[in-house]
Amino acid sequence: MSPAETPPRSESRAAGIARVLWWVLVLNLIVAAAKLGYGWRSGAISITADGLHSILDASSNVFGLIGLHIARKPPDADHPYGHRKYETFSALAIAVMMFVGSWEILSSAFTRLATPRVPQVSVWGFAIMGATLVINGIVVAWERRAARRLQSELLSSDAEHTQSDVLASVLVLLSFAAARFGIAWADVVAAVLIVGLIMRAGIVILRTTLSTLADERRLDPVEVEGLALEESGVREAHNVRSRGAADHIHVDLHVLVAPDTTIAHAHALGHRVEARIRGRWPTVSDVVVHVEPALDAERARERIGGALHAEG
Helix, strand or coil, rough: CHHHCCCCCCHHHEECCCCCHHHHHHHHHHHHHHHHHHHHHHHHHHHHHHHHHHHHHHHHHHHHHHHHHHHHHCCCCCCCCCCCHHHHHHHHEEEHHHHHHHHHHHHHHHHHHHHCCCCCCCHHHHHHHHHHHHHHHHHHHHHHHHHHHHCCCCHHHHHHHHHHHHHHHHHHHHHEEEEEEEEHHHHHHHHHHHHHHHHHHHEEEEEEHHHHHCCCCCHHHHHHHHHCCCCCCCCCCEEEEEEEECEEEEEEEEEEECCCHHHHHHHHHHHHHHHHHHCCCCEEEEEHHHEECCCCHHCCCCCECCEEEEEC
């Protein structure tokens, strides 16, 4: 990771994420109003579905802002590791909203199949969809860039959601073109395909958030072991564990040192190992180094899940 990609810490990072979400919320509301307004006027179920999709985008922004507000709270007695997982919960809420919206859109599509009709699409419909398509494209590029810079799961999830809206708008434009030729079923097909896009994006978000909540490993233990062994005095590194969000990683490991090492020297060595890990992975927020004597009983005997493992 280059210095430019190193995530800002604490309040500056949270403020940056919130600022992006507020601007995206405003843009999503404008886009949703334009789509729903024209969908009601023209009777095109595809643009109405796309408008509901944009409403989901706006709702996800609101969920994100609420979750971010909670996540910004400092560690306390009940949450010694902080409140950052609330940001992950917010990303999970976005996925749930996408699944709920998909059901609503499908219900409308099935109703239209029973009473098919060609929507009345004018040049204004093409103009509105073209404009919203450009806005959404800008939002996706902006959010993804901000997500990389701020190392935010929340912004990355929201960008994924908005990306599906871009593809949905393209489908709406195609259905509008078909409507000009009197093809009634194109409107319903576009709406169903939009649901597929929403579901796909929701599954991607769900996979990412559940990975964090399930404490999936974040760092390769072999790399951490090798880095610790670069520190003079470390004879072995084992029991490496890592978890947390991609931008908020917790690491703990055991290192073995000469049995006659003083407590002061062992303590200093532990700090140097910690500094190496933080320097190699800037998204690591917490490192716990257990320093132990290099006795035969303390050495690792096997490698489990890629990591050297020792009892105790």
